[in-house]
Amino acid sequence: MNLGYKSHIGKVRTVNQDAYFVLDNPNSNIKVFAVADGLGGHNAGEVASNMLIEKISDTFNQSILINGVVNQDIVIEKIKSVNREIFEKGIQNEHLNKMGTTLSLTVIVNEIIYIFHVGDSRTYIVNQKEILQLTKDHSLVEQLVMQGEISRQEAENHPNKNVLTRAIGTDQEIEIDFYKYAVKKSDKILLCTDGLTNLLNTEEIKEIINNNNCKDAVEELIDKANEYGGFDNITAIVYEPEVSL
Template structure:
């Protein structure tokens, strides 16, 4: 397994509220995009990944099934962040997205909350693996707008679900079979808010290696506006 990653503040924000976690020895890769004032977004995203990794490892060590362990770890992070926000006025309302991927034999398990995303690249084909928990995604599902309209919609950053904003949390879980040479892209909306799916595929598949692909993705997102934090993890199995 090979991997490459980057995270960048972008051109507008003064603080990077994205966080990432890479644990190739356990097959765990995740990104989180925090929200909230007074650095609360940074606290939320960083704390979420720390707790998820710790609790996932603990549960797997106890023999809990990987899918259950991943979901339970994310829910534990949700409870912790909610309690932190309730105890600190500066952190009130903080939350974060989470896209957490765990390689398990010949499958990848994905725990999803929010609008960060995971994609699978098979040769020249790319498939989006996750569904955004956002207002515009609901509008697309209901037939109110098209995917192209959603890409440009002024309310595209409005989330309908985030980690840390309520006492209970529904976590979407996906299980995807993967084969050697296939690639997994995990990213925050600082990338997908500027690059369409076909652009992601073209940049990755024409790059000579993972590092170059990640660098080109970042540069393209910045050239296209770069108004948000950008975090990218690219894994080749």
């Protein structure tokens, strides 16, 4: 199995505010994967993450390609449009006020990964040699690390670890990070929410992914996060692209 995906409520939460999207049509050269982690009370996070995933999922067809390359502007404009819709819905309904969601969206075309990212969900490349985080968290602790005020190790247990500096739907306008990466043979791609990365360290994640096929790796990652407490919703997608070289 070169693809596995699953979302689990965890052991503490009563609602799963994570959402995900998988487009793996064997007849298409476009593969698309996304995870979103909602935030907000009164189930508002669930509304935000599902609204985002539903509305961006219809974007991905051949029209986003120009000469075989992803037109990033089309994707970014779609995300910005949905951001405004979520923001406006939050204003109109007091129970949804301040709702928002993270997004880590990966589009794969011709062995190139295009990543569109907001928040602290993550996209990684995993192989036998390394686990490489391709995205940067939009969080207070990441900001403090970048400013040299705390160490990476201190960030792991910081009391404000879950405070985001950027999320979709919390403001009328949003800046979206964009990354490109060329996949190599034996690379696997992991997208996940922080319900996984807050409980498993990168070496554990790397070992599980390298020792299993994609479907079994996802099952083991989620089982391990629940074994460690399952304090949050947990979502993971693992995919091994077919690479010629």
